[in-house]
Amino acid sequence: EVQLVESGGGLIQPGGSLRLSCAASGLTVNTNYMSWVRQAPGKGLEWVSVLYTAGTTDYAESVKGRFTVSRDNPKNTLYLQMNSLRVEDTAVYYCARVALGSWYGMDVWGQGTTVTVSS
Amino acid sequence: DIQMTQSPSSLSASVGDRVTIACRASQSINMYLHWYQQKAGKAPKLLMYAATSLQSGVPSRFSGSGSGTDFTLTISSLQPEDFATYYCQQTFGAPWTFGQGTKVEIK
Numbered sequence: 001e002v003q004l005v006e007s008g009g010g011l012i013q014p015g016g017s018l019r020l021s022c023a024a025s026g027l028t029v030n031t032n033y034m035s036w037v038r039q040a041p042g043k044g045l046e047w048v049s050v051l052y053t054a055g056t057t058d059y060a061e062s063v064k065g066r067f068t069v070s071r072d073n074p075k076n077t078l079y080l081q082m083n084s085l086r087v088e089d090t091a092v093y094y095c096a097r098v099a100l101g102s103w104y105g106m107d108v109w110g111q112g113t114t115v116t117v118s119s
Numbered sequence: 120d121i122q123m124t125q126s127p128s129s130l131s132a133s134v135g136d137r138v139t140i141a142c143r144a145s146q147s148i149n150m151y152l153h154w155y156q157q158k159a160g161k162a163p164k165l166l167m168y169a170a171t172s173l174q175s176g177v178p179s180r181f182s183g184s185g186s187g188t189d190f191t192l193t194i195s196s197l198q199p200e201d202f203a204t205y206y207c208q209q210t211f212g213a214p215w216t217f218g219q220g221t222k223v224e225i226k
Contacts, residue, residue, distance in 0.1 A: 045220070058213035102169065103153070103169040109163060
């Protein structure tokens with residue numbers, strides 16, 4: 001079974017740092033494009049970042065320079081390092097597999113992990 | 120950045136109704152347009168990819184059309200399990216962007 005499981009969310013003060021993890025099973029993180037998407041409370045989906053198989057990355061303007069996406073191949077895990085956190089970063093964070101055969105639609109999603117940035 | 124605009128933001132419909140949701144891109148995105156369904160408290164689910172292709176396992180009452188800048192998602196006969204929020208997304212150019220969502224509610 002293909003599965004993504006996020007972890008690492010929690011309550012953090014503004015200006016702090018947090019690292020989210022996305023453990024994959026049934027798929028290999030380094031042979032897939034992998035993405036992070038977030039959803040603020042009561043709001044819509046916001047795309048955050050993508051890590052391409054070549055190791056290159058793209059980010060939303062709202063997180064560029066503060067967030068870094070990476071992967072650990074032996075652990076088959078995707079990460080999102082979040083620095084200089086702001087109240088507006090409060091959201092449920094999902095990782096997702098980007099299906100190359102589906103014109104980059106996201107066909108496998110984790111259950112999400114909640115990040116709350118508050119003093 | 121490419122802006123995605125969905126309409127309407129919400130709609131009320133009855134079981135059996137035909138429902139259409141529109142999505143417009145601020146520039147041409149070819150067919151790099153996908154539709155997702157999200158139910159409360161759950162992760163999104165891919166329904167349609169490349170504008171017109173049905174994701175495996177998704178009922179055939181869902182269909183998509185369009186290319187370039189204008190796209191639609193149609194549910195031919197609304198079922199009780201279809202009441203949810205629907206999002207379009209473009210992956211033509213980074214940053215990839217979502218529409219603001221369309222909430223489909225029970226009339």
